[in-house]
Amino acid sequence: MKPESGAESESVPESVPEPVPGPVSAVRYALGVLGLLLIGIGGRHLASQPDPYDVLVWLGGALVLHDGVLAPLVLAVGLLVAAVPARRVVRGALVTGGALVLVTLPLLLRPGVPPNPSALPLPYARNLLLLLAVVTGVTVVWVGLTRLRWRGTPGVRDKRAMSSEVDSRAPEGREPDSQAPPEG
Amino acid sequence: MGSRIGRRLHVPAFRLPAPLPRLPALRPPASSGRLHDPRTATAIGRWLGVALAVCFLTGLISHFLQNPPGWLAGYLPSRPVWGYRLTQGLHVGVGLAAIVLLLAKLWAVYPRLFVWPPVRSVMHGLERLSVAVLVASGVFQVLTGLLNIAEWYPWPFSFVPVHYAVAWIVAGSVLLHLAVKAPEIRAHWGRRSADTLTLPDARRDGPDRRALLIGVGSAVGAVTVTTVGQSFTPLASLDLLAPRHPGYGPQGLPVNRTAAAAGVTEDGLRGWYLEVLGPAPFRLTLDELRTLPQVGARLPIACVEGWSVDARWSGVRIRDLMARAGALPGSGLRVVSLEVRGAYRVMEMGREYAQDPLTLLALRLNGEVLSADHGYPARIIAPNRPGVLQTKWVTRLEVL
Numbered sequence: 001m002k003p004e005s006g007a008e009s010e011s012v013p014e015s016v017p018e019p020v021p022g023p024v025s026a027v028r029y030a031l032g033v034l035g036l037l038l039i040g041i042g043g044r045h046l047a048s049q050p051d052p053y054d055v056l057v058w059l060g061g062a063l064v065l066h067d068g069v070l071a072p073l074v075l076a077v078g079l080l081v082a083a084v085p086a087r088r089v090v091r092g093a094l095v096t097g098g099a100l101v102l103v104t105l106p107l108l109l110r111p112g113v114p115p116n117p118s119a120l121p122l123p124y125a126r127n128l129l130l131l132l133a134v135v136t137g138v139t140v141v142w143v144g145l146t147r148l149r150w151r152g153t154p155g156v157r158d159k160r161a162m163s164s165e166v167d168s169r170a171p172e173g174r175e176p177d178s179q180a181p182p183e184g
Numbered sequence: 185m186g187s188r189i190g191r192r193l194h195v196p197a198f199r200l201p202a203p204l205p206r207l208p209a210l211r212p213p214a215s216s217g218r219l220h221d222p223r224t225a226t227a228i229g230r231w232l233g234v235a236l237a238v239c240f241l242t243g244l245i246s247h248f249l250q251n252p253p254g255w256l257a258g259y260l261p262s263r264p265v266w267g268y269r270l271t272q273g274l275h276v277g278v279g280l281a282a283i284v285l286l287l288a289k290l291w292a293v294y295p296r297l298f299v300w301p302p303v304r305s306v307m308h309g310l311e312r313l314s315v316a317v318l319v320a321s322g323v324f325q326v327l328t329g330l331l332n333i334a335e336w337y338p339w340p341f342s343f344v345p346v347h348y349a350v351a352w353i354v355a356g357s358v359l360l361h362l363a364v365k366a367p368e369i370r371a372h373w374g375r376r377s378a379d380t381l382t383l384p385d386a387r388r389d390g391p392d393r394r395a396l397l398i399g400v401g402s403a404v405g406a407v408t409v410t411t412v413g414q415s416f417t418p419l420a421s422l423d424l425l426a427p428r429h430p431g432y433g434p435q436g437l438p439v440n441r442t443a444a445a446a447g448v449t450e451d452g453l454r455g456w457y458l459e460v461l462g463p464a465p466f467r468l469t470l471d472e473l474r475t476l477p478q479v480g481a482r483l484p485i486a487c488v489e490g491w492s493v494d495a496r497w498s499g500v501r502i503r504d505l506m507a508r509a510g511a512l513p514g515s516g517l518r519v520v521s522l523e524v525r526g527a528y529r530v531m532e533m534g535r536e537y538a539q540d541p542l543t544l545l546a547l548r549l550n551g552e553v554l555s556a557d558h559g560y561p562a563r564i565i566a567p568n569r570p571g572v573l574q575t576k577w578v579t580r581l582e583v584l
Contacts, residue, residue, distance in 0.1 A: 025366075032363035038356030039317070045349030054340045059350070062324035063316060070287070071294050088392060092399030099284045099403035103411065104425050106334035116442045116557075118433030119335050127424035131410060 074098075086143045093139040097132050104128045219393055223372040223380045224292040227397055230369075232285040233358060235278050236322075240355045242275035246488050247348055250570050257532070258516065262540040267568035269486035273415030276333060276490025280411055281404045283326045288400045290319065311364055318357035321350050333427045333489045414491040428491035434557040435549050437485060437493050440571060443556040446523035448577045453522070456561055458545070462509030462583030470561050473547060476500045481542045487571040497565045499546035502581075503539050509583050513539075516584040519564055522577040531575045532584070533566065542567045545578060 046052050077094065084090050107124045114120040249268065252260055261267070303309040325347065332343050339346075362369070371379035380386065413423025413430070420430045428438050443449075458468045468476075478498050486492035506515060517538045519531045537543055543566040547554060554560040559576025566574065 028363045028366050031359050031366075035356045035358070035360030035363060038352050038359065040356070042321075042349050042352030042354075042356060045345065045352060049341060049346060049349070051341065055346050055350075058328075058339055058341075059320045059324050062327055063320040065327075066287075066290060066319065066323045067294075067297060071291065074287075074291060075294070088395035088399075092395060092402055095284075095288070095396075095399040096403040096406050099407050100410065100425065102283065102287075103280055103330065103407050106331050106336055107425070107427060110334050110336040115335055115445065116439060118428065118438035119440075120427050121429055121432035122424065122426075124425060127410075131406070131424060135406070 086146065089139055089142050089146070093135050097135045100128060100131050100135070218385065218389055219396055220292055220295045221372075221383055221389070222368050223375075223377075223383060224393055224396065225289060226369050226372040227393070228285060228289045228292060228400060232282060232289050233362070235282040235285055236354060236358055238278045239275055239282060240351055242271040242278075243348070243351050245271045246275065246570060250488075250573065252534070257534040258514075258536070260534050260536055262537045262543065262567050262569070265542065265567035266484060268570055269415065269484045269492040272486055272488050272490055272570075273412070273492060275488075276329070277408060277412050277415070279326060279329050280407050283330065284400060284403045284407060286322055286326055288396075288403075290323075314357060314360050314364070317353065318361055321353040321357055325350050325354050335427070415486070417493065426491070427489070428487075430491070430493040434555045435552060437495055437549065437558065438487075438491055439557045440487055440489070441523075441526065441576070443560075443577070445525075446521075446577065447525050448522050448556065452524075453561065453577075456522075456579070458562060458578065459580040460505055460509045460583075461580065462506065462511050462515075464508070464510035466509060470547075473500060473545070473562065477504070478547070479541070479544060481544055481565070481567075483542060483565050483567055485565070485571050485574060486569075492571075496550050497544055497546040498548045499544040499562065499565070501541060502543045502545055502564070502566075503541065505545060505581060506538060506583055509581075511583040518582040518584055519575045519578055520580040520582070521575050522579045528572045528575065531564070531573050533564075533569075533573070537566050537569065540567060545581075 046055055049055060078091070081087055081091050081094065104124055104127075107120055108128075110120070246268070248256065249260060264270075303312065328339070328343060328347055328350075331338065332347070337343060368379075371377055372383075374380065375390070383389065407425075409419065409422050410424045411426040413419040413421065414426035414428045417430050423429050430438070433439055456470060458470075458473060460466050460468070477500070479501050480496060480498040482494060482496050484492045484494045502517065506517060514535045515538065516532060516534050519533070521529050521531075523529050533543075543564070545562050546559075546565045547562055549555075549558055554563060559578070562578045563576040564574050564578060
């Protein structure tokens with residue numbers, strides 16, 4: 001997929017970091033030109049729509065919806081999660097639960113009756129709650145087991161304490177993990 | 185919390201040509217979060233790249249099967265039998281996964297939205313513009329796709345041509361983005377790549393990044409497992425959140441368009457006969473059709489919206505009907521439905537489909553006479569074919 005996939009080993013000897021943007025090779029040029037070409041094809045298809053401006057409004061709306069609503073919301077949740085113990089597992093659970101909610105929302109919010117009895121036939125609200133309960137259950141068990149294991153091996157706790165000390169000395173005093181990953 | 189929100193934006197891993205100037209108070213909302221770095225972006229981005237590539241290619245396959253240019257129509261293959269089922273199941277399944285990956289990727293790079301100064305040079309401005317196009321078209325594409333499978337169309341435009349057009353824009357923006365970011369991607373490709381190791385907080389962030397990637401992976405897995413059963417029927421019992429479920433529908437098989445929606449009524453079917461036009465045209469009543477040699481075939485009905493189900497069909501081979509009408513070898517076929525409304529009333533199939541021994545004018549489904557919603561009295565069923573082109577309520581065949 002990406003032409004630089006095999007480049008990991010090559011990039012190691014380059015101890016001097018490349019400036020960004022790096023040297024523009026012929027391959028990069030070709031890739032960029034091909035990209036512009038495909039964008040052009042898409043633009044031409046869009047322009048042939050009866051009202052392309054409607055689409056532009058929705059494209060802009062998608063940008064605003066993500067950058068202005070969804071992303072800040074997720075970052076705000078992240079601020080809350082930062083203080084939670086076992087934050088790594090908790091945010092994994094939040095990402096998973098959030099993704100399940102997101103793909104189910106259109107099925108729950110869709111106005112009107114489905115066009116035929118075989119479309120949207122399942123009890124989605126019930127199923128979603130069930131799945132969220134499973135995610136919560138797995139998370140609780142996971143965290144509990146991890147706690148038990150720590151208690152069994154005291155050295156682990158010490159190591160973690162040490163690493164959090166390192167955290168507190170990080171530049172600008174940033175606290176560890178002040179944010180959770182995206183929800184969806 | 186309040187003080188943290190007010191803190192300056194800190195973007196640890198992005199190398200800028202000069203130290204950031206002290207920022208004025210009107211800076212946008214601050215973030216001191218971690219993992220907003222090129223290594224995280226690369227690790228998630230490459231999976232997103234694969235997902236978008238799969239969606240684009242499978243979408244193209246469907247587009248060309250449904251709208252073949254004239255020179256291609258005769259060569260479209262009718263095999264493998266499960267071809268359309270696989271590609272469109274992938275299109276929707278991977279598209280759902282791409283929602284998670286896209287949002288995770290955008291989360292990782294979100295602070296770059298607020299780089300200061302917003303535009304450093306013409307090139308920088310163009311690069312930001314291309315990223316805006318990528319984000320807008322990417323979010324638009326997964327959002328419209330998600331709403332489409334829920335049969336929800338809140339927009340004023342037509343879904344199919346617009347989803348197709350924007351697919352090209354997404355694909356092009358991704359390639360352009362790869363070209364622009366190639367050095368950064370290469371430098372952060374692996375856990376131990378040179379620039380990954382020199383990221384600020386590299387040692388501390390490693391375990392957290394791994395946890396994040398596992399979290400994103402588990403989200404993708406959860407979404408996939410709870411929806412893929414709508415096309416991958418062995419997992420049907422885990423299909424809890426998909427818009428379709430194999431087994432829900434008339435005769436145990438989903439439909440997209442009912443007889444009522446198509447305007448096909450009992451009155452309209454009274455006195456039905458099949459007309460076959462060609463060098464030697466003829467007509468058959470339903471009883472006459474039933475006396476012709478019946479062929480059974482196990483074929484999937486596969487929708488572009490991702491769901492698909494295998495079923496047992498039986499009826500008369502299309503190629504037998506065409507031969508009887510005097511069709512020359514290599515002829516295509518036009519199929520006309522009784523439906524009064526709809527873009528798929530008239531359908532054409534190329535010679536590969538028309539000559540395939542599994543392409544039937546089906547009269548029965550899973551051993552029963554077709555129900556009205558499945559196209560009574562007769563419908564087309566062919567291998568490797570989009571569901572919308574499996575024409576129902578057939579009234580006329582025209583040899584081309």
